[in-house]
Amino acid sequence: MRQFESLKRKTVRMVKYAGKNKLKTERDVPGQKGYAVGFSGLISYINSQLPVNEIIGQALREEVRMFPELAIRELVANALVHQDFEESGASVMVEIYTDRIEITNPGQPLIPTERFVDEYKSRNERLADLMRRMGICEEKGSGIDKVVFSTEYYQLPAPDFRVTPVHTTVVRKREIYPTTAAIASKAG
Numbered sequence: 458m459r460q461f462e463s464l465k466r467k468t469v470r471m472v473k474y475a476g477k478n479k480l481k482t483e484r485d486v487p488g489q490k491g492y493a494v495g496f497s498g499l500i501s502y503i504n505s506q507l508p509v510n511e512i513i514g515q516a517l518r519e520e521v522r523m524f525p526e527l528a529i530r531e532l533v534a535n536a537l538v539h540q541d542f543e544e545s546g547a548s549v550m551v552e553i554y555t556d557r558i559e560i561t562n563p564g565q566p567l568i569p570t571e572r573f574v575d576e577y578k579s580r581n582e583r584l585a586d587l588m589r590r591m592g593i594c595e596e597k598g599s600g601i602d603k604v605v606f607s608t609e610y611y612q613l614p615a616p617d618f619r620v621t622p623v624h625t626t627v628v629r630k631r632e633i634y635p636t637t638a639a640i641a642s643k644a645g
Contacts, residue, residue: 466548469499469537473506473553492537492584493591500530506553508631523631524558525607531600532616532627534593536562538585544623561626570618573601
C-alpha cells in the first residue's frame with residue numbers, strides 16, 4: 458500500500474501499551490500489506506498481542522485469550538470496510554491496553570450505533586465486495602451479531618461504540634481475573 462501515495466497513510470496501525478493508558482508504548486507496528494492480502498496475518502498478529510489467562514483443566518494448563526478471536530476478526534474487518542477514506546491524517550488503529558482493546562476507524566458511521574445489529578450500509582462498496590469474495594467478510598450485516606454472540610457466550614462486558622466528529626471507536630473491555638500463577642503465589 459505504501460506504493461500508492463493516496464493510500465500509504467491508510468495502512469492499519471497496531472499499538473500495544475504497557476498499562477491502562479498511553480504513557481508507555483511496548484509496540485507500534487504500522488501495516489505493510491494491503492487489507493485483503495494482509496488480513497489473516499494482521500488478525501493473527503493482533504491476537505498474539507492480546508492478554509492471556511491460564512485455565513487449569515483436569516490435568517493440563519491452557520492459555521486463553523482475553524478477547525474472543527471471532528469478535529476481534531469481525532471488528533477489524535468492519536473498521537476496514539466502513540472507514541471514511543476522505544478523512545485525512547487518520548487510518549484504522551488497533552490499540553491494546555492491559556484492560557481493553559480499542560479499534561478505531563476514520564469517519565462517522567452511516568447508521569446510528571444502536572442500529573449496528575439490525576441495519577447495514579456499506580461506505581466502501583467495492584472494498585466490501587472484494588473482501589467478501591476473498592472470504593474476509595460476508596457483506597450482509599452479520600459482523601456485529603457475531604461480536605454480540607461471542608461477547609454473551611464468554612460473558613464479557615458489551616462492546617462500547619463511541620463516535621466523535623472524525624472517527625468511530627469500539628472499546629472491548631475485559632474482566633480482569635487473577636492468573637493461575639498469581640493465585641498460586643498467594644496460596645503458597
